[in-house]
Amino acid sequence: MRISSRLGQIRSEVKAFVDDRLTLSHIRASMAHALDTVFPPHRFDSAEDAAPEALLGAGLASANWSRVRFLDHDGCDMCARPFEGGLFLGVGAHCNDCTDKPFPFRQARAACVYDEAVSGLILGFKNGDRLDLAPMLTRWLERAGADVIAEADIVMPVPLHPWRLLHRRFNQAAELARPVARRLGRTYLGNALKRTRQTHQRGKGAQARWENVRGAFAIGQRDRKRIKDKRIVLIDDVFTTGATLRACADTLLKAGAASVDVCVLARAILSVSVPK
Numbered sequence: 527m528r529i530s531s532r533l534g535q536i537r538s539e540v541k542a543f544v545d546d547r548l549t550l551s552h553i554r555a556s557m558a559h560a561l562d563t564v565f566p567p568h569r570f571d572s573a574e575d576a577a578p579e580a581l582l583g584a585g586l587a588s589a590n591w592s593r594v595r596f597l598d599h600d601g602c603d604m605c606a607r608p609f610e611g612g613l614f615l616g617v618g619a620h621c622n623d624c625t626d627k628p629f630p631f632r633q634a635r636a637a638c639v640y641d642e643a644v645s646g647l648i649l650g651f652k653n654g655d656r657l658d659l660a661p662m663l664t665r666w667l668e669r670a671g672a673d674v675i676a677e678a679d680i681v682m683p684v685p686l687h688p689w690r691l692l693h694r695r696f697n698q699a700a701e702l703a704r705p706v707a708r709r710l711g712r713t714y715l716g717n718a719l720k721r722t723r724q725t726h727q728r729g730k731g732a733q734a735r736w737e738n739v740r741g742a743f744a745i746g747q748r749d750r751k752r753i754k755d756k757r758i759v760l761i762d763d764v765f766t767t768g769a770t771l772r773a774c775a776d777t778l779l780k781a782g783a784a785s786v787d788v789c790v791l792a793r794a795i796l797s798v799s800v801p802k
């Protein structure tokens with residue numbers, strides 16, 4: 527009787543110990559999650575120092591690699607859109623749309639066409655499912671934008687709204703911009719440009735997209751001094767209608783930037799839906 531009582535006591539002590547440990551581990555996990563939410567982990571470029579050529583196709587099956595339509599500065603100099611039929615109209619040529627209504631930025635570079643070959647990769651990267659692609663995608667961006675980034679003083683990402691950043695936990699444009707700036711020796715300003723209201727562009731036409739993002743960006747007084755008279759390269763993942771990039775460039779130029787250029791991973795040229 528006494529032995530069984532002692533055994534019961536030991537059993538309950540062991541259970542309490544295990545419960546405590548579980549509780550502690552749960553608390554630790556919850557705290558880690560909370561910290562991750564408040565201070566998003568955003569360094570996925572650990573493999574960035576690998577050999578550049580090895581990273582250009584890393585993470586892609588050869589069949590997928592061959593389907594990617596890489597651009598080579600052979601489209602419109604201002605919006606990076608390829609000309610009809612793949613024609614090359616000369617260095618610095620502008621498309622009809624940019625001639626009629628120029629963007630405030632001077633030039634745009636895109637690594638590839640946004641189509642079925644890359645939409646899954648870019649979406650996976652944005653959503654955090656394919657962060658392993660970050661080193662490869664930054665190499666694409668770096669190669670496409672090398673000439674405009676070489677002339678720049680500052681590299682900065684198109685910002686997310688703080689609520690979107692909290693939800694997604696990282697800004698995919700910043701994940702592209704930061705390692706490129708570091709490798710090419712340019713100043714990286716990740717927080718100077720701010721998105722002051724949430725903007726959902728999906729499913730909207732060009733005019734609606736522009737009205738949606740116009741005036742949605744701002745630069746703090748202190749950061750105005752940092753960008754004054756500086757040449758800036760804006761980085762984003764996809765150039766769709768250019769409305770967001772136009773709004774960002776407008777804001778930067780009004781705040782005193784000397785010039786703005788644009789560098790993106792992919793240029794949407796067909797009516798392929800690009801989730802934001």
Ligand SMILES: [Zn+2]
Nearest residue numbers: 602605621624
């Ligand atoms: Zn153009």
